[in-house]
Amino acid sequence: MLQDLRKDRDYTYYELTQSMCRQCRKIVDAQIIFRNNRVYMRSVCPEHGATETLIASDAAWYLKVINSPQAPDRPVNHSREISKGCPFDCGLCSWHEKACSLPVFSITNACNLKCPICFTYNREDKKYFISEDEFKSIIDWIIESEKEIDLINITGGEPTLHPKIFSLLEIAQRKEIGRITLNSNGIKLAQDEDFVRKLAEYGVYIILSFNTLDREITRDLHGSDILDYKYKALENLEKYNVPTTILNVSVKDLNDKEIGSFVKLMLKKDFIRSLTIQNMTYTGFGGGSFFNGENSQREHLTIDEVIGNISRAFPQVIYEDDFVPLPGSHPLCYSVNYLFSMDGQVLPLKRIFSPEEYAAVLGKKYLIHPDDNFHTMLMNKINEIWSKEDNDPERERKLQVLKSFISQLYPVGKNLSAFERQRIAEKNIKTIYIHSHMDEDNFDVSRVVRCGDLVPDVNKTFIPACSYNLFYRMNDERFWVEKQL
Amino acid sequence: MLLEGKSVIVTGGTGAVGSALCDVLSREGASVAFNYEKNKDKALEVQSHIEENGRRALAFQCSVLDKEGVAQMVKKTAEEFGKIDILVNNAGIVQVMPFPLIEEEEWDLVMDVNVKGMFIVTKEVVRHMVMQRSGVIINMGSIGGVRLLEVPVHYAASKAAVGGFSIALAKELARYNIRVNTVVPGMLSGGVGLNVPEKQYNEYMKYCAAARPGKPEEVAEYVAFLVSDRAQYINAQNLLIDGGL
DSSP: OOHHTTSSSSSSEEEEEEEETTTOOOOOEEEEEEEEEEEEEEETTTTEEEEEEEEEHHHHHHHHHHHHHOOOOOOOOOOOOSSSSSTTSSSTTTTOOOSEEEEEEEOOOOOOOOOOOOOOOOOSOOOBBOOHHHHHHHHHHHEEEEEHHEEEEEEESSSSTTTTTTHHHHHOOOTTTEEEEEEOOOOHHHHOHHHHHHHHHHHHHEEEEEESSSSSHHHHHHOOOOOOHHHHHHHHHHHOOOOEEEEEETTTTTTGHHHHHHHHHHHOOEEEEEEEEEEEEOOOOHHHHOOBBTTBBOOOOOOOHHHHHHHHTTTTOOOGGGGGEEETSOTTTEEEEEEEEETTTTEEETSSOOOOHHHHHHHHSSSOOOOHHHHHHHHHHHHHHHHOOSOTHHHHOOOOOHHHHHHHHHOTTTOHHHHHHHHHHHHHEEEEEEEOOOOOOOOOOHHHOOOOEEEEEETSOOEHHHHIIIIIISSSTTTTTOOOO | OOTTTOOEEESSSSSHHHHHHHHHHHHHHHEEEEESSSSSHHHHHHHHHHHHTOOEEEEEOOOOOOOHHHHHHHHHHHHSSSSSEEEEEEOOOOOOOOOOOOOOHHHHHHHHIIIHHHHHHHHHHHHHHHHOOOOOEHHHHHHGGTTOOOOHHHHHHHHHHHHHHHHHHHHHHGEEEEEEEEEEEOOOGGGGGGOOOOOHHHHHHHHHHTOOOOHHHHHHHHHHHTTTTGTTOOOEEEESSSOOO
């Protein structure tokens, strides 16, 4: 007996954090442990026992990114004092470490799909559509608080079903807001070409949910075959040159091997500016009861597994090292790869800039701005690459890509406006974001305190998106009726 | 009016500065011929502006590097207008490119259009001016060719060459009563000024006394005076119009 107790553990302890118990939904202690070179979160509920969830498939990758330098952020306007502890004091509370980088507006609970993987709660008995007054008052206080916002996200439900969607977009057309992004499952975009044309007029960026190219898997993920809607939506978006992000929810052992196809699609089409890969989160209306894998386990896809999938799909073109944590976010929440993509050439920016320069280029936001600093850094880099006598086999290719980029920004004999140049830069610098949401199994308080994706409301409060999905949305009468807190 | 009865050739007449030149010079009484390379719609617009000013207009679609085309333009203008009093060598291009990435072909292109093109047109026009024993030539330089600014080196070199060309030519043609000056605009709100990277634009504005870019029309007004008889004592100069830098 004593001998058994003294046996070595089969894991190495790394650190302690706090997670939640899927059954009682209380915040519980959790260890980060290494086993067989993989990294797990082991949360222990005094009442319901321990659970383990994979958070990284490669301990070396985890150790490299987990302590990557983070850009210090300015203090946020805290509206709540700490009383119950994170995540129950959201407002934000004074422990929150990140300013708002992306306000996320759920403007409706209406949806024209009932996806088995849906990670939100949307009540069906009482339709909710945000009013123009409510939306405007939120926009007003966000601008008052944050002064300017790089981008906002409008989501749902399915936001294209909001009967006043264009009035809302009109309200959001403020000089303090750099970009408006609108999520969509694509059905309305496929059915109503004129709607897409109008979106183009408003300068909206569309985030099109597109998870698989396989009809059978479409049915698994969405409950029906909606693939043709996706193709038609893409066709309409391309026709009106609407800047588009493909949002791909990836489920381990189901559609995760298709990620490379979506990267190819992004690189091939000018109007597709970026690809966001989100891991499957087993929470919410559908996802909470969605299982996959032979043993009906909730298999969590990790960021490093996604990176591995992409680099294997593009050997000698995209390397694992080309991805870096987004400087303003927790390394397990966001990883990003910005790439020059033109004339059939792909060149990740990471290979041009040093880590420090790259961090400076990225800043604390999601978007690269081809501003003065970027221009200066690019010019410095060109001189450096050109003058350096080294054995870099990519030297000529790098110079060629950079020259092509500059030639497009400043074409001979044609004068472009700053806005046109911004659009050309966007077209030629594509982005792959890997965004890992949290669910009941891998919720981590240390991640949520550094979240800049915030859900605002009329009471002038912000709630980090994952906290909102896991703790607040089902307590919000607009989206759910179940009182859980 | 400054230019009553004069006849003028403007190269690059459909650009921002070129179209302003055609408009202002005709408003001041000159008949105006101009060339353009691609923009036919704009050429028609420029032509009608000249005619709205009550002057004769001739538009020629040809590159300044097309010797035959240029010869035809000059011959036809001399025939139609009876003489050529004024030439404004305005056509030019810029290519934004850092020094390490400029290839020989790009160097040649910029030098060809900005320097060789000016040479081809001037040579053709000067024959008429020498015969007339009078004339005025304005060559468009650039602030990039005379000041310490971050501009593409091939463009700066070509515009500096414009200055040298003008001075030597002024000396050589003085005996025929032909004046030659270079007008050196600073940052303008139209033309190649539009293609200036934001960083360079902001830097210029920081040091410019006027704290704004110049307007193509302001350059045209300046040229109208310089080519007029009132400016007869101004010769062989690099004349800056830069808002105070």
